[in-house]
Amino acid sequence: xxxxxxGTAILLYGVVGLLGSSGPSPLGRWLLLVVVGWLxxxxxxxxxxxxxxxxxxxxxxxxxxxxGRPGRRRAARILVGAAAAVSGVLVLxxxxxVDGGGRDPSVPSAxxxxxxxxxxxxxxxxxxxxxxxxxxxxxxxx
Amino acid sequence: MSTQxxxxxxxxxxxxxxxxxxxxxxxxxxxxxxxxSAALSARLGLWLGAAFGICLVxxxxxxxxxxxxxxxxxxxxxxxxxxxxxxLHVATGLATVPLLLAKLWAVYPTLFRWPPARDAADLLxxxxxxxxxxxxxxxxxxxxxxxxxxxxxxxxxxxxxxxxTAWITTGALVIHIGAQAAVVRRVLRxxxxxxxxxxxxxxxxxxxxxxxxxxxxxxxDPVTTRRAVLATVAAAAGAVxxxxxxxTVRPLSGLSVLAPRRPGLxxxxxxxxxxxxxxxxxxxxxxxxxxxxxxxxxxxRLGLDAxxxxxxxxxxxxxxxxxxxxxxxxxxxxxxxxxLAEAGVAPGADVRIESLQRSGAYRAATLPAAFxxxxxxxxxxxxxxxTLHLDHGYPCxxxxxxxxxxxQTKWVAWIGAHR
Numbered sequence: 001x002x003x004x005x006x007g008t009a010i011l012l013y014g015v016v017g018l019l020g021s022s023g024p025s026p027l028g029r030w031l032l033l034v035v036v037g038w039l040x041x042x043x044x045x046x047x048x049x050x051x052x053x054x055x056x057x058x059x060x061x062x063x064x065x066x067x068g069r070p071g072r073r074r075a076a077r078i079l080v081g082a083a084a085a086v087s088g089v090l091v092l093x094x095x096x097x098v099d100g101g102g103r104d105p106s107v108p109s110a111x112x113x114x115x116x117x118x119x120x121x122x123x124x125x126x127x128x129x130x131x132x133x134x135x136x137x138x139x140x141x142x
Numbered sequence: 143m144s145t146q147x148x149x150x151x152x153x154x155x156x157x158x159x160x161x162x163x164x165x166x167x168x169x170x171x172x173x174x175x176x177x178x179s180a181a182l183s184a185r186l187g188l189w190l191g192a193a194f195g196i197c198l199v200x201x202x203x204x205x206x207x208x209x210x211x212x213x214x215x216x217x218x219x220x221x222x223x224x225x226x227x228x229x230l231h232v233a234t235g236l237a238t239v240p241l242l243l244a245k246l247w248a249v250y251p252t253l254f255r256w257p258p259a260r261d262a263a264d265l266l267x268x269x270x271x272x273x274x275x276x277x278x279x280x281x282x283x284x285x286x287x288x289x290x291x292x293x294x295x296x297x298x299x300x301x302x303x304x305x306x307t308a309w310i311t312t313g314a315l316v317i318h319i320g321a322q323a324a325v326v327r328r329v330l331r332x333x334x335x336x337x338x339x340x341x342x343x344x345x346x347x348x349x350x351x352x353x354x355x356x357x358x359x360x361x362x363d364p365v366t367t368r369r370a371v372l373a374t375v376a377a378a379a380g381a382v383x384x385x386x387x388x389x390t391v392r393p394l395s396g397l398s399v400l401a402p403r404r405p406g407l408x409x410x411x412x413x414x415x416x417x418x419x420x421x422x423x424x425x426x427x428x429x430x431x432x433x434x435x436x437x438x439x440x441x442x443r444l445g446l447d448a449x450x451x452x453x454x455x456x457x458x459x460x461x462x463x464x465x466x467x468x469x470x471x472x473x474x475x476x477x478x479x480x481x482l483a484e485a486g487v488a489p490g491a492d493v494r495i496e497s498l499q500r501s502g503a504y505r506a507a508t509l510p511a512a513f514x515x516x517x518x519x520x521x522x523x524x525x526x527x528x529t530l531h532l533d534h535g536y537p538c539x540x541x542x543x544x545x546x547x548x549x550q551t552k553w554v555a556w557i558g559a560h561r
Contacts, residue, residue: 001320002320003316003317003319003320003323004317004320004321006316006320007270007313007314007315007316007317007318007319007320008313008317009313010309010312010313010316011270011273011309011310011312011313011314011317012313013309013313014306014307014308014309014310014311014312014313015310017305017306017309018303018306018307018310022302023302023303023306024298024299024300024302024303024306025298025299025302026297026298027298029296029297029298030298030303030307032297033280033283033284033296033298034276034277034279034280034307035276037276037279037280037283038272038275038276038279038280040279041243041246041275041279042246042250042253042275045243046243046246046247046250049243049247050173050247050250078367078370081370081374082370082373082374082377085240085374085378086240086374086377086378086381089239089240089243089378089381089382090378090381090382090385090400092239093236093239093286093382093385093386093400094385094400096286096287096290096292096295097290097400097402099290099292101290101292101294101295102290102291102292102293103291104291104417104420106417106419106420107414107415107416107417107420107533108408109403109404109407109408109409109412109413109414110291110402110403110413110414110415111290111291111402112403112404112407112413113399113400113401113404115400118399118400119399119400121399122385122399122400126381
């Protein structure tokens with residue numbers, strides 16, 4: 001209860017500051033990003049992650065009882081899922097840089113790299129490694 | 143007469159919503175995520191709490207230096223302290239992206255909990271949770287956009303928005319901690335007690351907010367067992383960090399292929415945030431009749447030759463940007479305290495420094511007396527052995543230890559006691 005009161009006081013302090021003269025302007029643009037950001041995560045990103053998980057379970061299913069080695073298939077699936085998640089996060093973080101809208105011709109030292117190319121190379125290198133590991137994991141024993 | 147006390151108003155159950163509304167994602171079993179559990183949510187929550195704590199403290203430090211309340215004291219040493227705190231602020235924020243996404247994924251089923259609110263207190267707690275989620279997403283999105291200089295996309299003043307939303311988010315987080323601390327403690331205790339069994343099928347792995355629905359959320363498939371999810375989050379945070387932290391940790395700059403800056407890249411081997419052209423000082427900074435005015439009991443008017451004739455000192459000091467990048471450089475110029483003494487400015491006075499810029503939030507800065515009198519604080523005329531580049535503040539710029547780059551005023555025109 002004490003934490004609830006303390007939290008409410010802090011929250012209200014923030015709201016008062018936000019609406020006050022030292023708050024951001026225009027407030028409508030602030031609200032737009034708040035709502036768009038939240039909706040993007042809860043209606044697009046998270047459902048996409050869940051759908052990817054389901055797809056992976058379908059693509060790399062556990063073998064029927066008694067055949068094959070479920071441990072290896074699971075490891076492969078976890079590896080691919082993790083690689084997809086890491087790739088997704090990298091793409092998300094890199095997007096504003098790849099877009100390049102923040103570039104200023106008079107400041108070439110800001111955003112100096114070819115972020116699109118670097119992102120592709122980074123992902124390609126990562127997936128090459130993951131592909132090799134998955135191939136080893138799913139290889140049939142002769 | 144009834145001896146039973148009625149529940150307080152905020153704990154009186156709301157009427158059950160019509161069952162017909164329980165559709166779509168609210169339908170029973172509609173969202174059955176594999177691998178999600180209370181133990182996972184609790185751990186992610188702890189990590190996230192630590193990350194937000196670091197961002198809050200370092201963010202408040204940065205805000206305090208730029209808008210110091212009377213009680214706020216920021217030391218001049220170590221010279222790279224701000225470089226560390228702000229580098230940590232941005233690096234932690236970037237690493238928090240996967241952490242927050244994983245946490246929101248882990249608790250996703252509770253977004254569609256039924257009934258949506260049991261009573262008034264529950265409704266308020268859920269509203270606070272919505273504020274927490276939206277605020278946390280905003281802080282990370284706006285922070286990343288700012289490091290990518292996407293000011294137009296935001297369309298609002300970033301520092302004020304980021305600062306006040308941080309308070310709102312912190313308040314909602316404290317409310318959330320108050321509501322969930324007991325659950326987290328219990329879940330982690332139960333989880334630790336089982337050290338030998340598989341991680342995802344015990345009481346500790348029930349959904350924290352829905353302890354009775356363990357059956358629904360127990361993973362049918364371990365694609366994403368708890369340990370795998372935590373390892374994935376750590377890997378994603380590590381990847382994002384490695385890909386960007388070279389903007390402030392120079393030895394890693396070659397690895398940081400997504401870093402917004404390269405510490406050695408820029409005029410005279412140092413990045414620039416605002417160019418002379420962007421600041422609108424190209425003409426005024428290159429005029430032959432440039433004079434630096436130092437106003438005290440006497441007024442000094444010093445041209446470049448006069449400044450160069452004064453005793454010169456050299457200092458190795460970093461430029462540490464609020465956007466998270468930083469780089470060290472060797473500066474040579476006149477000690478500010480020598481100029482202030484010559485002009486008769488009292489040693490205990492805070493000092494105001496104005497730029498040739500006509501406008502802009504950072505056209506002037508106030509230097510606390512301790513910084514103004516520091517032997518390392520220079521009015522730099524040279525950088526890394528050459529004449530200061532126009533984009534670094536030619537004819538002369540302020541460079542002081544342990545300050546954000548935006549307060550290291552460039553193209554200095556006027557110096558005097560702060561009133």
